[in-house]
Amino acid sequence: MAKSKTVYFCQNCGASSAKWVGHCPVCKQWNTYVEEVVESSPTAVPAWVGDSDPEVQGKSQRISSIQAGKEQRTKTPDEELNRVLGGGIVQGSLVLIGGEPGIGKSTLLLQMALKLDRRVLYVSGEESESQLKMRADRLGIANEACYILAATDIQNIFKEVKKLKPQVLVIDSIQTLFSRTIESTPGSISQIRECTGQLLRFAKDSNTPVFLIGHITKDGHIAGPKVLEHMVDTVLQFEGDRHHIYRILRSVKNRFGSSSELGIYEMAGEGLREVSNPSEVLISETDDNLSGISITAAMEGARPLMIETQALVSSAVYGTPQRNANGYDLRRLNMLLAVLEKRCGFKLGMQDVFVNVAGGLRLDDPGSDLGIASAILSSYENIPLNRKTCFVGEIGLSGEVRAVNRIEQRIAEAQKLGFEEMVVSKANLKNPISSNMKLSGVRNIMEVAELLFG
Numbered sequence: 412m413a414k415s416k417t418v419y420f421c422q423n424c425g426a427s428s429a430k431w432v433g434h435c436p437v438c439k440q441w442n443t444y445v446e447e448v449v450e451s452s453p454t455a456v457p458a459w460v461g462d463s464d465p466e467v468q469g470k471s472q473r474i475s476s477i478q479a480g481k482e483q484r485t486k487t488p489d490e491e492l493n494r495v496l497g498g499g500i501v502q503g504s505l506v507l508i509g510g511e512p513g514i515g516k517s518t519l520l521l522q523m524a525l526k527l528d529r530r531v532l533y534v535s536g537e538e539s540e541s542q543l544k545m546r547a548d549r550l551g552i553a554n555e556a557c558y559i560l561a562a563t564d565i566q567n568i569f570k571e572v573k574k575l576k577p578q579v580l581v582i583d584s585i586q587t588l589f590s591r592t593i594e595s596t597p598g599s600i601s602q603i604r605e606c607t608g609q610l611l612r613f614a615k616d617s618n619t620p621v622f623l624i625g626h627i628t629k630d631g632h633i634a635g636p637k638v639l640e641h642m643v644d645t646v647l648q649f650e651g652d653r654h655h656i657y658r659i660l661r662s663v664k665n666r667f668g669s670s671s672e673l674g675i676y677e678m679a680g681e682g683l684r685e686v687s688n689p690s691e692v693l694i695s696e697t698d699d700n701l702s703g704i705s706i707t708a709a710m711e712g713a714r715p716l717m718i719e720t721q722a723l724v725s726s727a728v729y730g731t732p733q734r735n736a737n738g739y740d741l742r743r744l745n746m747l748l749a750v751l752e753k754r755c756g757f758k759l760g761m762q763d764v765f766v767n768v769a770g771g772l773r774l775d776d777p778g779s780d781l782g783i784a785s786a787i788l789s790s791y792e793n794i795p796l797n798r799k800t801c802f803v804g805e806i807g808l809s810g811e812v813r814a815v816n817r818i819e820q821r822i823a824e825a826q827k828l829g830f831e832e833m834v835v836s837k838a839n840l841k842n843p844i845s846s847n848m849k850l851s852g853v854r855n856i857m858e859v860a861e862l863l864f865g
Contacts, residue, residue: 419444420600425638438637447595482667485579485620488526491676491685492519494714495647495660497668500579503618504667505611507585507640509625509633510649515658515678516624518546519649520581522682523622525552532577536563536587536597550682563597565590565606569613577619582610584624585639607642640664651678651771657692658683659771662712671775672712690717690828693770703790706801707782708821708833709774715817715824717801719769720779722786724762732761738768739783740775747784747806754810755860757791777805778815781834784856785863792864799831810856814838822846834859 419428422445424438431444484499493499496506510516517538524531525547531554535543540559547553558575562568565588572580582588588606589597596602607623614621623643625633633640640646644666651658660674675686686692694706694717703722708715720739727733736744744766751757766783768774774783781804789796803821805813814836815821825833826848837852844850853859 417446417448418601419446422600423637425600425604445600447599447601485527485529487523489523489685490687491660491674492523494712495662495672495674496645497662497665497672500620501644501667502620503614504620504644505607505614505623505642506620506645506647507623507625507633507643508647508649509627511627514649514651515676515683516649517583518550519660519676519683520583520622520624521546522550522552524557524579524581525550525554527554527579528556529578530556530558530575531579531581532558532560532572532575533581533583534560534562534568535583536561537583549680552682563587563589565609569609572613579620579622580610580613581622582624584626585610586626603639607639611642655771657686657771669712672714689770690824693718693772694828695719695769700795700798702793702795703786705782705786705789705796706798706830707774707779708801708803708825709776709779709782710817710821711772711776715820716772717824717828717830718772718774718779718782720774720782720786721767721769722783722790723765724759724787724790727761727763733763733765735764736766738771738773739766739779743780744783746808747780747787750806750808750810750856751784751787754855755788755857757788757860759787759791762791776815777813778803778821780804780806781812781859785834785859788860788863794864796863797832799829800834801825801830801832802834804834804836804853806856812836812853812855812859819844822848822850834862 419431421435421438421443423440423443424435426435426437428444434441435443483502486499487493508516521533524533539561543559560571585603585607586598589602590605593601593605610621627633646664648661648663649658650661656678658676658678662670662672664670675689676683677686705720707718707720709718734741734745748759748764752759764787782802784806785796785802803815805815807813818835818839822833822844826846830848832849832851834851834853837854840850840852851862853862
């Protein structure tokens with residue numbers, strides 16, 4: 412007979428305790444323990460039993476005797492997904508994709524499964540086979556090598572896996588799976604950790620790539636213990652507004668590539684369409700010369716992007732000035748405002764300042780400081796900037812404009828889009844750069860103000 416007991420699990424790190432504690436002794440977080448009733452079933456069968464010998468697995472080897480091999484990658488027809496994954500799907504990897512409900516996670520992976528020229532098993536715990544068939548018909552893609560399974564029991568899933576031997580496995584979603592060895596409810600911390608562990612063991616033993624879809628909490632974090640993100644090889648975040656057509660696939664963690672890459676998609680009636688040139692999307696097509704708008708040449712991973720930054724400076728009506736930033740670090744904005752007031756003499760202390768990054772992107776590149784500062788000065792003076800001029804540079808506390816990396820790639824992207832001038836740090840121009848664009852070097856923020864407004 413199954414024995415039941417009450418165990419408390421930390422939602423952040425997955426640590427367990429026999430009683431509730433306010434402060435987790437493992438991850439040092441407060442108020443993260445939740446209660447779960449766990450029933451251990453001694454007769455339950457394990458989920459995944461590999462073919463490898465456990466005695467061979469347990470033997471240590473000298474590092475000099477291990478053959479170092481390059482990871483094998485499978486290119487998908489989706490170039491944006493290839494870029495975010497670091498060049499393609501790595502064999503034996505475990506990939507976790509998180510995002511808000513309705514953002515397009517299932518559409519993205521079903522689209523990938525239908526386009527791959529490999530045998531794919533798509534396991535859905537949320538939709539029936541007929542519902543997935545309706546979605547596939549809407550995408551307009553037919554593939555005889557794509558198999559659909561509606562199941563939530565991980566033991567039954569692995570029975571089908573052993574029979575079918577898929578080359579790619581997709582799980583939608585990890586929160587719906589359960590294992591009979593742990594009789595807590597699906598979606599609980601213990602079930603998520605156990606099922607993910609079994610899928611990780613399967614991926615490594617069989618060298619089969621596995622994709623997991625994960626729900627997110629109201630705070631924007633992937634539901635379940637934080638250890639879930641540590642177990643997988645790659646964590647991808649699917650972002651965007653359901654009321655807008657553009658979606659951003661961002662790499663948060665990647666053991667086989669850069670962890671700062673992003674891909675941009677357009678949501679259409681027939682599925683997700685790749686946006687091959689996102690700079691054209693991130694720059695508005697209006698011909699009106701409006702103040703408070705500048706173009707910055709930012710780097711997202713290895714990809715240069717021309718991004719429109721907007722600023723609005725107005726008199727504070729309610730006494731206390733407001734500072735609001737959408738897509739930009741608010742603390743860095745406060746630093747830029749202090750530098751502009753101290754070093755340039757612009758009286759921004761009693762002004763409301765609002766900053767927005769177009770396209771729903773979040774700018775983490777320090778080289779975007781100069782573009783943000785230029786937009787603020789343009790709005791403050793109510794003088795439009797030249798739409799054919801872009802900015803790149805990091806601003807220090809003393810007002811100096813510091814050099815940025817990969818300046819040649821940024822210049823090449825700006826030149827491709829028809830920009831005529833780029834304002835950069837003079838330190839970036841020490842070495843000669845071959846370009847048809849006009850490169851204006853500045854040493855500090857005061858020279859920027861003089862260059863823009865005379």
